[in-house]
Amino acid sequence: MPGVYAEVRDTGRTWRGASGVADVATGRPVTPDMRHRVGSVTKTFTAAAVMQQVERGRIGLDAPIGDYLPELVPGERGRKITVRMLLNHTSGIPDYLPYAFPSLQGFPSLPDMSTKSLDDNRFTEFRPAELIEMGLTAPPVGEPGGPTGVYSNTNYLLLGQLLEHVTGTTAEKYITRNVIERAGLRHTEFPTGPRIKGPHSRLYEAFYGLIDPPRDYSVYNMSWVGPSAALVSTMEDLNRFYAKLLDGKIVNPSSLAQMQRTLPVFRGLDGTTIEYGLGLHRVDIEGCGTFWGHDGSAWGAGTLSLTRADGKRQMSVAVNLQRWNKPDSSGNPQPHPIDGALERLYGQAMCGDANAQGESGSQTSKR
DSSP states (O other), X not given: OOEEEEEEEETTEXXXXXXXXXXXXXXXXXXXXXXXXXXXXXXXXXXXXXXXXXXXXSSOTTSBGGGTOTTTSOHHHHHHOBHHXXXXXXXXXXXXXXXXXXXXXXXXXXXXXXXXHHHHTTTOOOOHHHHHHHHHHSOXXXXXXXXXXXXXXXXXXXXXXXXXXXXXXXXXXXXXXXXXXTTTOSSOBOOSSSSOOSSBOOOEEOTTTTXXXXXXXXXXXXXXXXXXXXOEEOHHHHHHHHHHHHTTSSSOHHHXXXXXXXXXXXXXXXXXXXXXXXXXXXXXXXXXXEEEEEEEEETTEEEEEEEETTSSEEEEEEESEEOOOOBOTTSOBOOOHHHHHHHHHHHHHHHOOHHHHHHHHHHHTTO
């Protein structure tokens, strides 16, 4: 792992730490305040924006999406799929990513795929409607409203179009004014070009050993994910955002309660099943408590932000390498020491005792 940077908050006290490098060629160090592509953490911001419009009566949580966007989701599908199903990934609409990046279609069989389309699309300007159409024309992954969801970026691009329809401005502009600025975030924004503004790390993608050595994808047009996963933020801003959200400062308590109604959602890219609400993950840690938040991945960038239900303990962690697990002879990605190291970091950050936290912080911050 080239670099890791984090912020942990514990009942009014804050620890910030960083270790490693932001550029493997020059040895430039990472710092805790670096801006970072936070990937699907963006989904919580988009979900909060939708819930604000639910509160205003402009969006019905259980209204069919076809009532608002009949040209994008026509016919029976538009009548069956509700706004809630988009938010919690039970719409049955598959992800468009394998179609926008066709060289990835062989996944998870690594010998049957390549990463050529990652490079081909570095500066591609995708339109939301064309990505949504890719998802809608692909075979469905379930019936609308099923008991288990399937994670799909297509759902959140549709929610972005829904926000634009009911507010008269782009989802990015609405979220900036009504979520990012309301939370008082100073270093969080949707990118307006392929480059990250301000101090940041290079972002190294390995794609399970297919890119060796890992390649820098920090310069990338993020129109391929938009309001689903394009945000740039800092670990400090993410902790501030989730604190405000869970304290009822971004949406009202009844909206937050809806966001925290979870069901199992399957994620195809990593094969895991998570407890998912409306743009929020629920993570239960035995002996430590229930945490809410989201994780995110963009090419080369990984993020995890979790806040304990009582709001007193928070952790946001960024890494600048993704998909480091190399495959065995049958093509299955294998466990890596980085996995265990990150698990120990997460456990210490969320559940460790205060003295250990202080000692670790003073050492790590000097690096």
